Amino acid sequence: MVRMRKDVWKLPANDKTLFWYGQAIAVLKTRPITDKTSWWSLAAMHGIDSQLWIDLGYLDPAVQLPFDPTKQGFWNQCQHGSWYFLPWHRAYLGAFEAILLDVIVKKGGPADWALPYWNYDPTVPSALKFPTAFAAELLDDGSKNPLWVKERYGRTGNGNITIRPTDVPVKQLWRAAEFFDEPNDVPTSFGGTRTAFHHDAGAGAGKLEQTPHGPVHNLVGGTIEGGDSNVSTDNGLMSMFETAGIDPIFWLHHSNIDRLWESWLTVHQLQAPPDAHKNPTDLAWLDQPAGQFVMPQPDGTTFTTTARHVLNTKDPSLNYEYQDISVPGQPASPLVARLNRLGVAPADANTLAGAFSMASPKTTEMVGQSAAAVRISGAATEASVQLDDVARNRLQGTLSARSMSNLALGAKPTPPDRVFLALENITSATDVGVFHVYVNLPKGADPEQHPENLAGVVSLFGAREASRPAGPHAGSGLTQTLEITDIVDAMHLAGDLNTQQIDVKFVPQTPISDNNKVDVGRMRIYRQGG
Amino acid sequence: MTWRIALPAVTRWPSRALLAASLAGWVLLPLLGHGAQSSAALCLSYPTLADAPRGALAALSVADDTMLAALSWIVMVVAMMSPLLAQPIVQLRLRSLTRRRRRAVALFAAGYLAIWIVAGFALVTASAAITRLAEHLGWPALAITLTIAAIWQAAPLRQSALNRCHRPPDLSAFGLAADLDCFGFGLTHGVWCVVTCTPWMLLPLTTPAFHLPLMLMISIALLLERIAPARPAAWTWRILPGQKVAGVLLRSMQWSVR
Numbered sequence: 167m168v169r170m171r172k173d174v175w176k177l178p179a180n181d182k183t184l185f186w187y188g189q190a191i192a193v194l195k196t197r198p199i200t201d202k203t204s205w206w207s208l209a210a211m212h213g214i215d216s217q218l219w220i221d222l223g224y225l226d227p228a229v230q231l232p233f234d235p236t237k238q239g240f241w242n243q244c245q246h247g248s249w250y251f252l253p254w255h256r257a258y259l260g261a262f263e264a265i266l267l268d269v270i271v272k273k274g275g276p277a278d279w280a281l282p283y284w285n286y287d288p289t290v291p292s293a294l295k296f297p298t299a300f301a302a303e304l305l306d307d308g309s310k311n312p313l314w315v316k317e318r319y320g321r322t323g324n325g326n327i328t329i330r331p332t333d334v335p336v337k338q339l340w341r342a343a344e345f346f347d348e349p350n351d352v353p354t355s356f357g358g359t360r361t362a363f364h365h366d367a368g369a370g371a372g373k374l375e376q377t378p379h380g381p382v383h384n385l386v387g388g389t390i391e392g393g394d395s396n397v398s399t400d401n402g403l404m405s406m407f408e409t410a411g412i413d414p415i416f417w418l419h420h421s422n423i424d425r426l427w428e429s430w431l432t433v434h435q436l437q438a439p440p441d442a443h444k445n446p447t448d449l450a451w452l453d454q455p456a457g458q459f460v461m462p463q464p465d466g467t468t469f470t471t472t473a474r475h476v477l478n479t480k481d482p483s484l485n486y487e488y489q490d491i492s493v494p495g496q497p498a499s500p501l502v503a504r505l506n507r508l509g510v511a512p513a514d515a516n517t518l519a520g521a522f523s524m525a526s527p528k529t530t531e532m533v534g535q536s537a538a539a540v541r542i543s544g545a546a547t548e549a550s551v552q553l554d555d556v557a558r559n560r561l562q563g564t565l566s567a568r569s570m571s572n573l574a575l576g577a578k579p580t581p582p583d584r585v586f587l588a589l590e591n592i593t594s595a596t597d598v599g600v601f602h603v604y605v606n607l608p609k610g611a612d613p614e615q616h617p618e619n620l621a622g623v624v625s626l627f628g629a630r631e632a633s634r635p636a637g638p639h640a641g642s643g644l645t646q647t648l649e650i651t652d653i654v655d656a657m658h659l660a661g662d663l664n665t666q667q668i669d670v671k672f673v674p675q676t677p678i679s680d681n682n683k684v685d686v687g688r689m690r691i692y693r694q695g696g
Numbered sequence: 697m698t699w700r701i702a703l704p705a706v707t708r709w710p711s712r713a714l715l716a717a718s719l720a721g722w723v724l725l726p727l728l729g730h731g732a733q734s735s736a737a738l739c740l741s742y743p744t745l746a747d748a749p750r751g752a753l754a755a756l757s758v759a760d761d762t763m764l765a766a767l768s769w770i771v772m773v774v775a776m777m778s779p780l781l782a783q784p785i786v787q788l789r790l791r792s793l794t795r796r797r798r799r800a801v802a803l804f805a806a807g808y809l810a811i812w813i814v815a816g817f818a819l820v821t822a823s824a825a826i827t828r829l830a831e832h833l834g835w836p837a838l839a840i841t842l843t844i845a846a847i848w849q850a851a852p853l854r855q856s857a858l859n860r861c862h863r864p865p866d867l868s869a870f871g872l873a874a875d876l877d878c879f880g881f882g883l884t885h886g887v888w889c890v891v892t893c894t895p896w897m898l899l900p901l902t903t904p905a906f907h908l909p910l911m912l913m914i915s916i917a918l919l920l921e922r923i924a925p926a927r928p929a930a931w932t933w934r935i936l937p938g939q940k941v942a943g944v945l946l947r948s949m950q951w952s953v954r
Contacts, residue, residue: 236928236930237928238927349783349786350786350789350790351790352790530790531793531794532790532791532792532793532794532869534869535791535868535869535870537868552869552870554793554869554870556793556794556795557793557794590864591864591866636856636929639859639862639863639926641863642862642863642864687866688866690791690869
């Protein structure tokens with residue numbers, strides 16, 4: 167029987183899923199870090215900083231560690247900024263769940279126990295609340311709640327975890343039709359950029375890894391009130407790779423990220439390319455990196471696996487499905503809707519959209535760039551991207567309903583470009599920070615009143631390591647790409663696109679000070695056609 | 697039913713143009729090398745250097761030989777290094793306005809080659825010194841260069857330089873500033889590349905009998921190393937470039953039925 171991973175907010179009143187989760191955690195926490203099935207070793211697989219763990223009281227300095235905590239190997243294995251992000255985390259969660267299930271069954275619990283998920287659905291405000299069972303330090307009987315950790319500081323540091331719909335948008339996930347990007351392109355895909363085996367964040371994060379994955383890490387973890395987010399011990403566990411796995415909510419968060427992958431696979435849109443919303447068939451993704459997804463088993467031994475072996479969650483090796491993978495509100499044909507919006511007659515839009523699906527492979531062209539780095543701090547920071555006239559004219563040409571309708575004249579139909587704002591070389595002295603990015607906001611306007619100008623949300627999860635000049639990324643920082651097609655369409659229709667520059671406004675959602683040295687090295691606007 | 701080897705796609709990064717440039721270099725090298733055998737060319741007429749270790753600078757006194765030597769050196773750099781430039785050139789093109797892309801790549805290549813030409817003089821001088829030292833000590837020159845290369849390979853500083861080779865460029869988009877940035881990117885990328893690769897380049901220079909096969913082996917090893925992800929700079933036992941990737945490749949070369 168396939169086990170069901172359930173929505174934590176929809177568990178019936180007398181449900182024991184979280185009770186058994188807590189029971190298993192309590193057992194795993196008693197095991198020493200030298201045991202690969204211990205809570206500590208499982209968390210260290212995601213990341214470990216031994217000094218930080220000692221400072222936070224999660225590691226005894228006298229213990230002889232079985233692996234070098236500074237090296238990537240069985241520990242520090244997590245995949246970020248890479249097309250392996252989703253399959254690696256699925257294998258990781260699967261191994262974790264199997265170890266917990268083993269403990270639960272031995273304690274007399276249900277054999278169909280499965281890890282629940284926290285669906286912070288932006289359309290359901292009540293689901294955005296932090297799951298109650300994890301929030302209290304003590305249980306009703308006065309004993310310690312195994313689902314609780316003290317290092318959860320939330321958005322402003324006072325321990326209140328508040329997540330708003332704009333922090334966790336999912337619409338952009340369904341629009342990303344391709345699973346992965348090639349490294350010679352701007353990252354706009356769902357699952358990340360083709361890379362070798364990676365541990366750190368960096369340039370290749372896919373849409374799902376960028377949002378809602380990153381913001382939830384930061385908005386749960388946060389930084390303690392009055393603390394300094396540049397100092398790791400002041401930050402919540404969820405805010406950093408090296409500590410995230412210690413927090414029991416981490417696993418429900420990633421269960422939801424894994425669920426969103428299953429949801430994405432069900433998206434069906436008319437006129438989509440043949441490989442849209444499908445997993446890669448590339449052997450480099452399916453079968454590599456050979457032998458490097460190393461996972462523990464309940465008996466303490468390890469096994470190796472690859473993406474190919476985790477694609478079917480109902481396979482006996484994983485044996486789970488999600489309670490709900492529906493994709494609410496997805497339009498049947500976003501392309502036809504866009505063509506209508508751009509002024510193509512409804513009667514022609516369907517034919518035209520069909521003809522576009524046969525169009526040439528995608529091309530990416532830079533349309534504009536910012537002149538200098540932008541320091542983000544305080545309430546808001548304004549900046550601008552200078553446009554190149556030639557490239558902008560080409561973009562405008564593809565948005566013109568008349569040029570699209572040239573199909574009737576026998577010309578090759580050109581679909582309207584999609585437009586992306588790439589924030590490159592985001593460097594930071596801290597891992598904690600979330601900011602919203604607005605594009606073409608009217609001068610002096612209150613951003614909150616203009617959701618139509620919100621390009622997206624960016625989190626600094628993983629930024630500190632990616633910013634270290636001596637680190638593996640040599641200080642190249644994070645890259646995040648936000649789709650601004652709708653905003654640019656609106657500018658075009660309002661006659662505002664015939665401009666030399668586009669304004670961008672960064673609005674921090676968590677405290678970000680000048681001391682955090684949060685810089686966006688370059689902003690680039692790209693058009694993508696084909 | 698088809699059979700395919702599951703090679704990592706990253707090995708397919710180098711564009712056809714870069715592979716063609718590299719291949720042309722490899723075809724030209726033996727031709728130039730044999731043609732220059734009697735001359736005192738810098739890098740290809742090793743017998744001259746090895747047999748008469750009066751040094752490359754003496755060799756440079758003959759203008760024609762110098763030209764040929766410099767040409768040989770450039771051809772060698774093109775042959776060995778072109779495939780390594782796939783990533784920076786892709787990054788450069790993506791960050792350049794379409795109409796400026798060719799110019800950007802040309803400026804980058806000019807800066808990059810300029811650094812390697814300067815490095816060429818230093819390398820030949822160093823190889824001559826090593827050859828002399830080897831004779832003085834009565835050791836094979838190969839032993840000395842191998843030791844230098846192995847120690848350098850193990851050093852964190854080298855990993856740091858290699859990591860910087862992966863760093864995407866920060867370029868202006870418009871006007872003279874864009875041109876200068878592209879040339880500057882060629883220079884800085886060249887510096888990190890030279891710092892990363894130099895000791896290995898001493899190997900063929902001081903081993904004239906096997907210079908071409910050694911160069912080819914080193915090229916492949918450096919390419920394998922380059923496609924591996926960056927890792928923290930620390931002392932390491934991995935003293936052969938690309939040994940980790942080679943291991944992964946070997947393990948993954950499973951024949952799969954599709």
